[in-house]
Amino acid sequence: xxxxxxxxxxxxxxxxxxxxxxxxxxxxxxxxxxxxxxxxxxxxxxxxxxxxxxxxxxxxxxxxxxxxxxxxxxxxxxxxxxxxxxxxxxxxxxxxxxxxxxxxxxxxxxxxxxxxxxxxxxxxxxxxxxxxxxxxxxxxxxxxxxxxxxxxxxxxxxxxxxxxxxxxxxxxxxxxxxx
Amino acid sequence: xxxxxxxxxxxxxxxxxxxxxxxxxxxxxxxxxxxxxxxxxxxxxxxxxxxxxxxxxxxxxxxxxxxxxxxxxxxxxxxxxxxxxxxxxxxxxxxxxxxxxxxxxxxxxxxxxxxxxxxxxxxxxxxxxxxxxxxxxxxxxxxxxxxxxxxxxxxxxxxxxxxxxxxxxxxxxxxxxxx
Amino acid sequence: xxxxxxxxxxxxxxxxxxxxxxxxxxxxxxxxxxxxxxxxxxxxxxxxxxxxxxxxxxxxxxxxxxxxxxxxxxxxxxxxxxxxxxxxxxxxxxxxxxxxxxxxxxxxxxxxxxxxxxxxxxxxxxxxxxxxxxxxxxxxxxxxxxxxxxxxxxxxxxxxxxxxxxxxxxxxxxxxxxx
Amino acid sequence: xxxxxxxxxxxxxxxxxxxxxxxxxxxxxxxxxxxxxxxxxxxxxxxxxxxxxxxxxxxxxxxxxxxxxxxxxxxxxxxxxxxxxxxxxxxxxxxxxxxxxxxxxxxxxxxxxxxxxxxxxxxxxxxxxxxxxxxxxxxxxxxxxxxxxxxxxxxxxxxxxxxxxxxxxxxxxxxxxxx
Numbered sequence: 110x111x112x113x114x115x116x117x118x119x120x121x122x123x124x125x126x127x128x129x130x131x132x133x134x135x136x137x138x139x140x141x142x143x144x145x146x147x148x149x150x151x152x153x154x155x156x157x158x159x160x161x162x163x164x165x166x167x168x169x170x171x172x173x174x175x176x177x178x179x180x181x182x183x184x185x186x187x188x189x190x191x192x193x194x195x196x197x198x199x200x201x202x203x204x205x206x207x208x209x210x211x212x213x214x215x216x217x218x219x220x221x222x223x224x225x226x227x228x229x230x231x232x233x234x235x236x237x238x239x240x241x242x243x244x245x246x247x248x249x250x251x252x253x254x255x256x257x258x259x260x261x262x263x264x265x266x267x268x269x270x271x272x273x274x275x276x277x278x279x280x281x282x283x284x285x286x287x288x
Numbered sequence: 289x290x291x292x293x294x295x296x297x298x299x300x301x302x303x304x305x306x307x308x309x310x311x312x313x314x315x316x317x318x319x320x321x322x323x324x325x326x327x328x329x330x331x332x333x334x335x336x337x338x339x340x341x342x343x344x345x346x347x348x349x350x351x352x353x354x355x356x357x358x359x360x361x362x363x364x365x366x367x368x369x370x371x372x373x374x375x376x377x378x379x380x381x382x383x384x385x386x387x388x389x390x391x392x393x394x395x396x397x398x399x400x401x402x403x404x405x406x407x408x409x410x411x412x413x414x415x416x417x418x419x420x421x422x423x424x425x426x427x428x429x430x431x432x433x434x435x436x437x438x439x440x441x442x443x444x445x446x447x448x449x450x451x452x453x454x455x456x457x458x459x460x461x462x463x464x465x466x467x
Numbered sequence: 468x469x470x471x472x473x474x475x476x477x478x479x480x481x482x483x484x485x486x487x488x489x490x491x492x493x494x495x496x497x498x499x500x501x502x503x504x505x506x507x508x509x510x511x512x513x514x515x516x517x518x519x520x521x522x523x524x525x526x527x528x529x530x531x532x533x534x535x536x537x538x539x540x541x542x543x544x545x546x547x548x549x550x551x552x553x554x555x556x557x558x559x560x561x562x563x564x565x566x567x568x569x570x571x572x573x574x575x576x577x578x579x580x581x582x583x584x585x586x587x588x589x590x591x592x593x594x595x596x597x598x599x600x601x602x603x604x605x606x607x608x609x610x611x612x613x614x615x616x617x618x619x620x621x622x623x624x625x626x627x628x629x630x631x632x633x634x635x636x637x638x639x640x641x642x643x644x645x646x
Numbered sequence: 647x648x649x650x651x652x653x654x655x656x657x658x659x660x661x662x663x664x665x666x667x668x669x670x671x672x673x674x675x676x677x678x679x680x681x682x683x684x685x686x687x688x689x690x691x692x693x694x695x696x697x698x699x700x701x702x703x704x705x706x707x708x709x710x711x712x713x714x715x716x717x718x719x720x721x722x723x724x725x726x727x728x729x730x731x732x733x734x735x736x737x738x739x740x741x742x743x744x745x746x747x748x749x750x751x752x753x754x755x756x757x758x759x760x761x762x763x764x765x766x767x768x769x770x771x772x773x774x775x776x777x778x779x780x781x782x783x784x785x786x787x788x789x790x791x792x793x794x795x796x797x798x799x800x801x802x803x804x805x806x807x808x809x810x811x812x813x814x815x816x817x818x819x820x821x822x823x824x825x
Contacts, residue, residue: 126741128736128743190744204666205665205666207727207755210754212396212569212573213423213568214395214397217390217391217392217396218748222744222745233443233445237416237419237420240415240416245392253797257440257443258440262438263411264436265410265415307554308563341563367565370544373603382486384520386565386576387580388576388748390576392747397565397567400568438692571782572748572752572755574754575750575751589802594774594798595781598771598773602750615798616801619773619794619795623770
């Protein structure tokens with residue numbers, strides 16, 4: 110006969126680890142450039158190598174897909190926060206699919222659930238995610254953006270915004286933030 | 289004895305009007321400048337004068353509050369899409385309070401529910417709303433923004449973006465869009 | 468030259484009224500019975516007659532549509548909280564359409580935004596709304612439900628739950644709650 | 647020099663597995679009984695033993711907490727879909743925390759993201775989840791509920807509803823559904 114007593118529950122506490130660190134990689138979908146996707150792939154790979162969980166928008170295009178594939182190439186764990194409610198259009202490299210069925214309002218979940226947000230490439234959706242992240246006092250790293258984009262976001266909220274020259278730099282900044 | 293037959297329901301169709309036009313005014317809350325608020329007040333007033341319904345984020349600060357007060361000064365109808373679930377912090381000039389209890393994810397509802405979005409001032413929340421509006425193929429009017437902000441959004445999505453020099457110009461553009 | 472000074476804003480306070488009272492009518496869509504729709508029509512009519520705003524799920528079927536038509540028959544104000552993002556499937560009797568684009572998660576907005584929730588008929592969506600309303604400590608009136616349904620919800624949370632025998636009784640209970 | 651070419655991306659496809667199966671366990675929080683929690687703990691354990699991912703509401707109370715602890719006791723993977731935006735009140739047994747900041751509207755995400763939903767115990771929140779799951783055509787297993795509760799939900803939607811006598815039976819039904 111199986112019994113779960115309070116003593117047992119209490120004991121288990123000692124073996125529990127803290128929740129896993131989640132790094133969100135945000136970037137364009139269909140409009141991602143080849144360079145965006147290369148960087149996203151490498152980002153995903155390095156995030157997984159660090160033992161962090163990768164979170165993306167989960168679709169099978171652009172930065173979301175490339176980052177997830179990068180993470181899976183080194184056996185990382187990948188979360189996709191989907192805007193729809195079924196498997197259509199989901200990246201094959203997503204392990205855990207969270208179906209929100211709430212369209213682009215899910216962008217807020219993407220950033221609120223990430224310990225650090227890295228923007229790789231820029232588009233309307235990505236800009237909304239960077240803005241929502243800054244609004245939520247999240248740390249945001251802009252990867253390889255032009256001066257105008259950098260200036261635009263720095264005028265909005267300067268204190269949590271970081272700029273990285275390349276993927277390795279983005280990972281180094283992430284480590285510092287988490288330290 | 290009261291009876292509602294299908295004939296009656298059908299007849300009613302002839303008296304029904306289309307849903308009302310909703311103009312969303314987005315802008316900073318606590319960080320709004322005096323100029324932002326003056327423009328917002330005037331925008332709200334002119335929107336109501338046109339017979340349009342005003343939609344804002346509904347809080348009792350900044351552009352949301354000023355626009356709603358402007359609309360009420362000429363007896364307009366004002367909708368507030370609140371991020372919280374109760375009356376705390378709601379503008380006194382909001383007629384219809386929609387409580388979303390979903391934080392800044394409600395920004396997407398603000399723009400998807402507006403026939404035209406007017407950004408009055410800029411901040412992280414407003415930038416997320418402009419971005420989400422462009423993502424949703426909504427028409428967006430930027431009121432009195434600097435060149436950098438204008439250029440930033442035009443690079444994201446150029447086709448639905450309008451720039452207005454002043455409040456009257458914003459209303460004129462809105463009329464053209466709705467025509 | 469137009470100037471909005473702080474004095475003017477302060478003065479306006481005296482003319483502002485409190486936000487309008489919103490009564491939510493929830494019920495089946497496609498699966499509504501003729502009786503559900505008759506009651507919903509009458510409910511909408513009586514709600515509007517009281518000067519309250521009617522809130523529904525906004526679609527052009529079932530209880531949502533019938534209640535909205537009832538309210539419009541006496542020139543009431545009707546709000547529809549839509550689960551989609553465009554005009555397809557919206558009731559012609561909705562004045563103010565709020566497009567959430569968040570599927571059935573919008574059911575929580577329906578009930579959190581209503582001062583009193585009246586369930587007219589029952590289905591999976593309506594049951595979720597009654598449950599979410601009780602979870603949010605909202606007052607809920609069940610109109611003409613069977614004993615089993617009444618008992619089920621009373622076991623969940625008894626204190627905010629009311630049962631009405633007919634439409635007039637539902638309105639009388641609503642008045643008492645609001646008093 | 648690192649290069650990610652399309653050939654490489656294509657090759658990776660062969661190593662990718664499908665997204666993981668997610669089983670949602672829903673049940674009361676603060677109001678859970680000792681029996682609810684024992685069953686939840688055992689459910690979590692058996693779900694993890696099957697290699698399925700456990701999804702709950704993620705808080706550190708009741709069925710959510712107990713199920714997550716059960717899954718962790720056999721080294722399973724646990725997802726928590728939180729209604730808030732920070733670590734307060736999160737179960738220590740949650741590996742992946744998704745912060746929605748959308749209150750009880752997140753209940754819809756819980757069920758839409760689950761391949762099968764198991765209700766363990768009953769309360770207003772759980773009733774909303776069962777209702778939303780049925781509305782979304784999800785398979786729902788009611789564990790050890792009374793006749794009235796069973797009848798109530800069967801009247802709403804009969805086709806996707808299963809009743810289990812005990813935890814082993816719930817797992818057996820889940821296997822059949824997934825087969």
